[in-house]
Amino acid sequence: MRRRDFIAGLGASTALLPRLTQAEQAGRIPLVAILWHAGSREEEGALYDAMMxxxxxxxxxxxxxxxFEERFPGEIPGRFEQFAxxxxxxxxxxxxAVATPSILAAQKTTTTIPIVFLPPLDPVQLKLVKSLARPEGNLTGLTTIAEGVPGKRAQLLKRTFPDLSSLALMFDPVVAYNVALEVSETRLAAEKLGLAFDTFETKRQEDIDEVFSTIVQRRYGATIVTQGPMYFLHRNRMAKFALENKLILMGASDVFADSGYLMSYGPSWPPIFHNVATYVDKILKGAKxxxxxxxxxTIFEFIINLKxxxxxxxxxxxxxxxxxxxxxx
Incomplete structure (x- = not known):
């Protein structure tokens, strides 16, 4: 059973075949460069397929x-800037540019080449654009920002497990939105639900293992993992750890439940990646x-992995x- 909630968004192009782009009119095939986040097409998985x-x-x-010219940094230090x-x-x-590290590297490298980004939580706070309605500059794209989502994750956990008494939240400080809103909104929801609440910051892969060990030792009832490129890259390993230690793990989008998290709530990522082509198409045809x-x-889903x-x-x-x-x- 599926239920989809919709927020007004930019309509996709209905053309089956693109009109001649400016590059084609100049006698050459247009070049679209893609700076991914993961280390390969396989690691990007369904998101790569959705974009193509x-x-x-x-x-x-x-x-x-x-x-197409692509690069896959794979969270290796220095590669985001090098590949950009x-x-x-x-x-x-x-x-x-896919995910915050790639976006920031691309923004730093050029102020003239058009950049289409996805899927940062808050591009305004990251200073990628002036506003969502009027980006200005050379960047625009697709975001996962949506009001009320962090608190709803806590509510769904409590409704699913009424005896839940404590909640942990993992966040990556590289994603500024996590610090500003994810933490505060989840904390407020936890307090209203009568849940003991703690946050855990992870900056490196090694931090994830340490935090998980602490969560197991302190016996938190459930853990929410916020949106972050590092968490996406290690989603399968994190799901395996949760399974082995019988942790209730909630992710920020469908790709995490599909990878083995117990549940997820948030924007559906494949449609976001699919719509990248619409923006590229408009820019190739002359849009700024x-x-x-x-x-x-436009699509939000609550997913339960019953398996x-x-x-x-x-x-x-x-x-x-x-x-x-x-x-x-």
């Missing part, structure tokens, strides 16, 4: 009417990034399953 499907839906065919410089040196028509409003998420629940011996009440937009069995 978006280009295909608009009639773009690699090698015929578009060229490599891509900018190619003078692409558009540079797509600063004139294209930042698109907010994980059974593996850790948890009984999910029917009332919670009815709330779910999707149940993984």
């Amino acid at each position: 499907a978006g280009f295909t839906a608009l009639g773009y065919v690699a090698g015929k009417n578009v060229r 410089k490599e891509l900018v040196a190619l003078q692409p028509d558009v540079l797509v 990034p600063g004139d294209l409003p930042v698109q907010q998420p 994980t629940a059974k593996s850790v011996g948890l009984e999910v009440p029917p009332s919670a399953l009815l709330l779910a937009d999707r149940v993984i069995e």
Whole structure:
């Protein structure tokens, strides 16, 4: 069963085949550079497929009417900046930057090449754009920012497990929104629900292991993992740890429940990645990034991984399953 809530967003192009871009009119195939976050196409998984499907839906065919040049930093120190410089040196028509480290590296490297970013929580606070409606500058893109989502995760946990008494929150300070809003909104929701609440900051991969060990030792009832590129990269390993230690783990979007987290609530990421092509298409046809409003998420899902629940011996009440937009069995 699926339930989808919608926020007004920028409509996708309905053209089956793209009109001639400025680059094509100049006698060359346009170049789209993509600075990913993970270490390979396989690690990007469904998100990579979703983005490329978006280009295909608009009639773009690699090698015929578009060229792609990609880099995969894989969280290796220095590679975001190095790869951003490599891509900018190619003078692409558009540079797509995925996740905060890639976006910041791209922004630092060029102020003239159009940049399409995704999916930062708050591009205004990150100083990527002046406003969502009027970005200005050379950046625009798609965000996952949505009011009330952090608190709703705590509420859904409590509704699913009424005996829940304590809650831990993991956040990555590289994502500024996590510090400013995710922590404060989750704390407020936890207090209203009568839950003991603590936060845990992780800056490196090693911190994740240390925090998980602390959470297990202190026997927190559940843990929410906020949105962050590092968490996406290590989502399978984190899900495995939670399974082995019978932790109730909630993620920030569908990709985490699909990777084995017990549940997730937030914007659905594949549609966001799919819509990147719409922005690239508009820019290739002459639109300026600063004139294209930042698109907010349109699809939100509460997902329960019943397979994980059974593996850790948890009984999910029917009332919670009815709330779910999707149940993984």
